[in-house]
Amino acid sequence: MTKAAKRASGSKAKPRYQRVLFKVSGEALMGSQSFGIDPKMTARIARDVKQAVGLGVRVALVVGGGNIFRGVALAAGGADRVTGDHMGMLATVMNAKALKMALSDAGMDAVVLSAVDMPAFCETFTQRGLEAHLDAGRVVVFAGGTGNPFFTTDTAAALRASEMQADALLKGTQVDGVYSADPKADPGARRFDTISHDEMLARGLKVMDEAAVALARNAGIPIIVFSLEKPGELARILQGKGRCTTVTN
Secondary structure, eight states, X not given: OOHHHHHXXXXXXXXXXXXXXXXXXXXXXXXXXXXXXXXXXXXXXXXXXXXXXXTTXXXXXXXXXXXXXXXXXXXXXXSOHHHHHHHHHHHHHHHHHHHHHHHHHTTOOEEEEESSOOTTTSEEOOHHHHHHXXXXXXXXXXXXXXXXXXXXXXXXXXXXXXXXXXXXXXXEESSSSEESSOTTTOTTOOEESEEEHHHHHHHTOTTSOHHHHHHXXXXXXXXXXXXXXXXXXXXXXXXXXXXXXXXXX
């Protein structure tokens, strides 16, 4: 093997995780907009996912709906929480369809699996269907949250990560890890390289809701929190090179 070939073969580090669940917030899809879906951002996320797939990693995504609608916000104004959450689930389906389109445009085979039965728009989630799609090398985008009100898409991410026996749950945020306080409001906030699920719950750190953290803890799944602001960071995290916080038992 030539020196150039050796450099090329050594440039792609073996991924630490082979099967991952990637949680993307609805707000991330807004990009620089104040509402809705920015096609430039969905294309950027698709490129990041393509890099991860290129490493040989099986990837599934859960997407939120906060860029379009938040059921909790409606309930806070006195409206019915169940109806509000149903509307939020519909928002996640719209986002999932947008991500699927971006993934397809990037040259990947992708499929949307919804927790809510709507066969005119996408497949309904089943465990058997999930495994068949992953085995076929498809990128799976989960929509509809858990399919139940009173649960966030963070909890849906932990649930789907458990069901697909993921090696890790990766959450892309606006900051590069878990901090002791909001780093945007508190300049003295300390970033953790690692923290346990239990300590994260005890400290009341709001990176993910308590049900999601507890579910990941019980399933023995590490949560990796990193910044979505930096293109290509997903692949770097998978290779152990990026800046992040790892939440473990």
